[in-house]
Amino acid sequence: MTDKTTPLYVVCSPFRRVGKTLVSRLLTEFYVVNDRPVAAFDLADEGPQLADYLPDITTIADISDTRGQMAFFDWLIADNVGARIIDVDRRVFKNFFTVVQEIGFFEEARHRSIEPLILFIIDPDPKSAKAYTVLRHQLSQVSLLPVRNQIEAAAIPYGDAPSKVNIAPTSLDIPLLGSSLRALMDRQSFSFSRFWRAPPADLPVSLKYELGRWVGRVFFQFRALELLLGCA
Amino acid sequence: MPHFRLGFCATYTLHIVEVYRGLIMTKPAVVLIGGDKGGVGKTTVARTLLDYFARQELRVRAFDTEVPRGTLKRFHPDVTDVVDINHVPDQMRIFDTVNSTDATVSLIDVRAGLLSPTLRALGNIGFIEAAKKGDITFVLFHILGPSIASLDEIVDTAAYLGDARYFMVKNFINNTYFFEWDEATHAAYFKRVPGAVAITIPKLVEMAAEQVDLASVPFATFIANKKQSGAPASYSFVLRGYVRHWLETISAEYDRVGLTDILDAKESPRPPIGRPRPIIKIAES
Numbered sequence: 001m002t003d004k005t006t007p008l009y010v011v012c013s014p015f016r017r018v019g020k021t022l023v024s025r026l027l028t029e030f031y032v033v034n035d036r037p038v039a040a041f042d043l044a045d046e047g048p049q050l051a052d053y054l055p056d057i058t059t060i061a062d063i064s065d066t067r068g069q070m071a072f073f074d075w076l077i078a079d080n081v082g083a084r085i086i087d088v089d090r091r092v093f094k095n096f097f098t099v100v101q102e103i104g105f106f107e108e109a110r111h112r113s114i115e116p117l118i119l120f121i122i123d124p125d126p127k128s129a130k131a132y133t134v135l136r137h138q139l140s141q142v143s144l145l146p147v148r149n150q151i152e153a154a155a156i157p158y159g160d161a162p163s164k165v166n167i168a169p170t171s172l173d174i175p176l177l178g179s180s181l182r183a184l185m186d187r188q189s190f191s192f193s194r195f196w197r198a199p200p201a202d203l204p205v206s207l208k209y210e211l212g213r214w215v216g217r218v219f220f221q222f223r224a225l226e227l228l229l230g231c232a
Numbered sequence: 233m234p235h236f237r238l239g240f241c242a243t244y245t246l247h248i249v250e251v252y253r254g255l256i257m258t259k260p261a262v263v264l265i266g267g268d269k270g271g272v273g274k275t276t277v278a279r280t281l282l283d284y285f286a287r288q289e290l291r292v293r294a295f296d297t298e299v300p301r302g303t304l305k306r307f308h309p310d311v312t313d314v315v316d317i318n319h320v321p322d323q324m325r326i327f328d329t330v331n332s333t334d335a336t337v338s339l340i341d342v343r344a345g346l347l348s349p350t351l352r353a354l355g356n357i358g359f360i361e362a363a364k365k366g367d368i369t370f371v372l373f374h375i376l377g378p379s380i381a382s383l384d385e386i387v388d389t390a391a392y393l394g395d396a397r398y399f400m401v402k403n404f405i406n407n408t409y410f411f412e413w414d415e416a417t418h419a420a421y422f423k424r425v426p427g428a429v430a431i432t433i434p435k436l437v438e439m440a441a442e443q444v445d446l447a448s449v450p451f452a453t454f455i456a457n458k459k460q461s462g463a464p465a466s467y468s469f470v471l472r473g474y475v476r477h478w479l480e481t482i483s484a485e486y487d488r489v490g491l492t493d494i495l496d497a498k499e500s501p502r503p504p505i506g507r508p509r510p511i512i513k514i515a516e517s
Binding site: 070072074077102103104105 | 476
């Protein structure tokens with residue numbers, strides 16, 4: 001067991017196309033940029049998924065049976081893995097949290113100096129608010145943070161969302177981004193860490209600046225989250 | 233002399249303590265686990281009970297009637313003896329010592345087919361009568377199978393019960409489906425035993441059950457990730473989590489029926505005959 005607390009991020013939503021994989025990619029690459037150990041886990045069964053973007057550091061897991069759960073959770077809780085990021089697909093959302101609760105995963109994680117944080121991508125759909133409330137009630141001992149992804153839901157009146165879901169005072173914000181840059185980062189060959197280290201020469205300066213600023217804003221929030229979790 | 237005075241006081245105090253202990257002593261309890269059909273999970277229920285008693289800090293001794301193998305003994309060797317319940321010396325070993333043993337609870341895992349004969353034998357030796365008089369707490373866990381025949385056992389069993397606390401256990405651990413039971417049928421049978429309480433043992437994830445079986449340790453030891461020797465083990469965290477959740481559910485079920493209160497029942501306080509007299513002679517010698 002290590003003395004240093006390491007973070008475990010669970011990126012989730014009961015809905016598709018809300019930007020779970022984008023948030024997981026950004027989080028994973030935040031650690032890659034800083035040359036810190038990170039392991040990403042993909043619980044999706046529909047593409048494009050995290051493993052398509054970060055094949056070298058992403059493990060595809062299947063928790064539909066006990067054997068798969070053992071392979072996934074037993075490894076996840078092992079020492080010296082570094083930061084852990086789990087991209088929970090909408091189809092395994094319910095099963096994931098049922099298993100996690102039944103086996104006491106988050107309690108054991110804390111016991112092993114792993115601090116969990118659930119990043120819940122909010123959506124204006126009332127079912128999303130309900131799922132958030134249920135999760136907050138059932139996992140009251142675990143940090144749960146709403147994520148406002150303005151990229152995937154730019155047309156949705158987000159002003160109403162916080163009161164509907166009764167969110168915590170803080171949230172993670174994925175800011176708006178121009179359509180051309182969005183198309184760029186949707187390419188499976190695109191890497192935020194590579195961009196951060198050396199922006200492509202053929203990208204216009206204005207776009208480089210816009211994307212750099214955007215990534216910087218997101219990474220800054222991740223840094224703040226680490227401090228909040230006591231993992232910095 | 234001060235020495236005699238001190239001896240007198242100490243002995244007098246001890247005597248009062250003895251009298252007081254006598255008044256509040258926990259009644260010995262016998263817990264019988266049985267069912268006339270095999271493979272309904274009697275030993276599994278016995279194991280959950282031993283874990284529950286340990287958690288409640290109840291002193292317990294167990295008897296495994298599955299001679300010569302002794303499945304219960306494999307999991308709980310420290311507290312279990314293998315006995316032949318048909319064998320009179322072994323019956324004496326269990327029932328003649330109920331009052332003298334340090335254990336509050338004597339648990340007997342009765343092997344398949346022996347429940348009715350055992351109850352009959354208990355009636356013959358006057359044990360059921362002693363339970364009726366309130367000298368002994370007698371608890372029966374009747375593990376029911378999925379067939380109608382198992383419901384018939386209830387009627388047979390009820391004839392021997394006396395004042396026993398009767399728990400009818402529906403055990404789902406072995407993938408049992410009580411398909412032959414419809415609500416009206418089993419209600420009709422349950423009604424024949426007034427005061428009977430139903431207990432449900434939920435299903436345990438198959439792989440978890442297998443691993444505990446392979447490890448040959450109590451469920452609580454498996455959860456604590458330890459071997460029988462107490463040395464650290466390396467059982468799967470996921471499986472340990474499933475076993476913990478399952479055992480907690482069962483403990484809640486035992487709490488619901490007030491099992492600890494039943495077993496930890498104190499003997500009725502008898503009024504002391506006269507004032508407790510100090511044993512002066514011993515103090516002076």
